[in-house]
Amino acid sequence: MNKQWLLARTPPEGLPTDDDFTWVETPIPEPGPNQILTRTIYLSLDPYQWGRRRSGVEEPGEVCHGRTASQVVKSNMAEYQDGDFVFNTNGWQEYGLSGEGMSVFGYMFPRKINPAEAPISTAVGVMGMLGLTAYSGMYLQCEPKAGETVVVSAASGGVGQIAGQIAKILGCRVVGIAGIQEKCDFVTGVLGFDACVSHHSETLPEDLRAACPSGIDAYFENVGGKVFDAVLPLLNRQSRISLCGLIAHYSSAVMDQARDHWAALGQPTFERQNVQVHNLVVREFVPDYQARFLDEMGAWIREGKIKYKEDLWPGLEQAPKAFQAMMEGGNFGKTLVGVGDDPTLDDALKARRAGTDVLGALA
Ligand SMILES: NC(=O)c1ccc[n+]([C@@H]2O[C@H](COP(=O)([O-])OP(=O)(O)OC[C@H]3O[C@@H](n4cnc5c(N)ncnc54)[C@H](OP(=O)(O)O)[C@@H]3O)[C@@H](O)[C@H]2O)c1
Known part of the structure; x- marks a missing residue:
């Protein structure tokens, strides 16, 4: 059966x-x-x-x-x-x-x-759509440059852990946002992010500001809600956002309008700071980037650059x-x-x- x-x-x-x-x-x-x-x-x-x-x-x-x-x-x-x-x-x-x-x-x-290439579980993870999501959003949409400050929310999760490590490979200062302390410690201690702040902290906006003294040049958005509220005032001129997901809104009555609400909230800042916002739909990257992604991600894993x-x-x-x-x-x-x-x-x-x-x- x-x-x-x-x-x-x-x-x-x-x-x-x-x-x-x-x-x-x-x-x-x-x-x-x-x-x-x-x-x-x-x-x-x-x-x-x-x-x-x-x-x-x-x-x-x-x-x-x-x-x-x-x-x-x-x-x-x-x-x-x-x-x-x-x-x-x-x-x-x-x-x-x-x-x-x-x-x-x-x-x-x-x-x-x-x-023989990788554990088969990675086909539904780092070597699959999840890895391609992180690669497309961080590498292709945010285009982070060495020395820039990059922030990743849900940083210890499936997508977030990969997105942040890609920015590290590209020479950025990478700041994660995660929940409990154990996750924040993993993000800095194992994944090698430069800092990680907890969204459970009552002083999240101040904590994030302290972790990003030069502001934010690229933001990989997985969450929305109060995490986005804390990110908004720190966005530098000509910064880039990959709007990957809004998990804080998936359980709400207005789930279908979450992206519109998010955009409306950010609009004044986006205009003032000339922020580029990229909507991320991973399926759109499969035809043109899947092969390149598998080559590059496979090499990074073999070289020990991605955990x-x-x-x-x-x-x-x-x-x-x-x-x-x-x-x-x-x-x-x-x-x-x-x-x-x-x-x-x-x-x-x-x-x-x-x-x-x-x-x-x-x-
Ligand atoms: N655009 C696309 O094509 C695409 C493709 C794949 C995934 N995604 C999106 O990518 C995001 C991450 O997906 P994933 O598979 O990697 O999941 P995940 O990060 O492994 O798991 C979800 C994490 O979200 C965090 N979270 C949940 N509710 C939250 C809240 N209210 N405030 C702050 N953080 C909250 C939790 O981490 P903490 O304990 O750290 O809070 C949780 O562990 C999701 O939004 C998903 O929809 C988009």
């Missing part, structure tokens, strides 16, 4: 709860012509999934959407052999079909993963709990659910993963 989490309802305003998800078991499907059946190994949990659910893109009764690293179990496509590892979108379930008629976000044909932390929740049963935690800042690094056995793990990685739900895949 195939274990699945379905969306139980179109969620109301607020954070995810157990009432939003239903556990079912259905027969494992048979692949049709030009389709493959894969078993999910790693499921990526991402804040955008909450937006899809709340806005009705995902409908009640559907398997919850999610990108996955999977293994081919049965192939009716010449390009894929049984046992191949692929990046696809199985969603919150143990087994899924890919190929003809299964297009989700345009990934009708799964991308093969070579386990990467995963927060792995073992067992598909835990998906709603892990998702709720991520939306509330209870994750530490890129949030993943370990759905099925990963036969590519070597002893070193296995040892790192033993007995803990917070892992460093490459850190």
Whole structure:
């Protein structure tokens, strides 16, 4: 049988709860012509999934959407052999079909993963859309120059940790904004940011000003809300913003207008300071930049210039709990659910993963 989490309802305003998800078991499907059946190994949990659910893109009764690293179990496509590892979108379930008629976000044909190049979990992380998001927003949109001050919000999270390290590679002074002290310590101590301030601090605006004595030249926006309020007065002339996400607004009644509200709030400063604002939609960068990104990111990882932390929740049963935690800042690094056995793990990685739900895949 195939274990699945379905969306139980179109969620109301607020954070995810157990009432939003239903556990079912259905027969494992048979692949049709030009389709493959894969078993999910790693499921990526991402804040955008909450937006899809709340806005009705995902409908009640559907398997919850999610990108996955999977293994081919049965192939009716010449390009894929049984046992191949692929990046696809199985969603919150143990087994899924890919190929003809299964297009989700345009990934009708799964991308093969070579386990010799990197741990396969990174295909839904630093070597996947998450890494490309950080690369596109920081490198291509913010274009930070050596010596400039760059600020990254949700700095210890999946995207933020990579975005900030790219700015470090480019020679910038990098300041993170994160939640608890343990995350701030990781951001400076392990990832090598120059400073990190907590958005829980009652003196966030002053703390950020002290960490950015020359103002802010580039801002990678993941959050919005009071974090953006603190950033705004510090933006230098001709600074750049990549508007990646606004997680502080994803649970609000006006989620759909969050980007408009954010822009309206910033507009006077943007005009006065001649700030360039770039809306980031990672899918738009796939056709032209995916190959270059994989080359460059792969090299940075091999050279030890990019470290990467995963927060792995073992067992598909835990998906709603892990998702709720991520939306509330209870994750530490890129949030993943370990759905099925990963036969590519070597002893070193296995040892790192033993007995803990917070892992460093490459850190
Ligand atoms: N534009 C695109 O194409 C694109 C693609 C991928 C992701 N994104 C966006 O990128 C952002 C980061 O995604 P991710 O997958 O890397 O998630 P993540 O950062 O791993 O997890 C979310 C983090 O957001 C922080 N957070 C949650 N609520 C907050 C609040 N009210 N105020 C301040 N911080 C809050 C928490 O960190 P702390 O504990 O540190 O507060 C939490 O750990 C999201 O906004 C997402 O929508 C956009």
